[in-house]
Each structure stands twice: as structure tokens, then as C-alpha cells.
Amino acid sequence: MERVRELSSKKAAVIFTKSSCCMCHSIKQLFYELGASPAIHELDREAHGRELEWALRSLIGCPTVVPAVFIGGRYVGSAKEILSLHLDGSLKQLLIDANAIWF
Incomplete structure (x- = not known):
């Protein structure tokens, strides 16, 4: 668990994914479109994935963990939570506050 905490706090935005997961791909694309450049850790391609x-x-505390999104070193949620934050307009502000994107 210490390794997850270490990885999740190295960049302002961190996403743990699997390369074959379509929702993971969608969340990564959303972050890129918002101007963020998150650290991506594909669990099915990492040596200790x-x-x-x-x-x-x-x-x-959930059996399904990907995508797992951390912003500012804090776990924010999976695809459902991230999409909800995006739809209500607060995802962009979270990324700005964490210095993951600048304006």
C-alpha cells in the first residue's frame, strides 16, 4: 500500500488503469482534453501490477479498482465519480487547485 501512496503523490494527477479497459481510456482522454498530463500506471503492464x-x-475498499484517479495525492474516485465531477464542472477546478493544469 505504501507503493500506491508513493506513486499517487508523485504528480498532481495520477491514474491507475488497465490497457484493455475502455473506461480507463476514456478517463485518460478526458484528462488530456482538459490539459492535464497525468502519470499513468497500467496495472497489466507494470512489473508489480x-x-x-x-x-x-x-x-x-472496492473489488473493481480501475480506473483509480488521484488528484493532489488524494483518491478522487473511479470513472463514475470522475465523470460526475466533470459534468458538474468541478473536475477542472480540482485539477487547477492541484496544479495539474494552468490557466
């Missing part, structure tokens, strides 16, 4: 996935499950 399975261990990271188990740590995320423990940290989040």
Missing part, C-alpha cells in the same frame, strides 16, 4: 492492484483494493 498485481500487487499494486491488491493494494488499491485495500485502500479503496
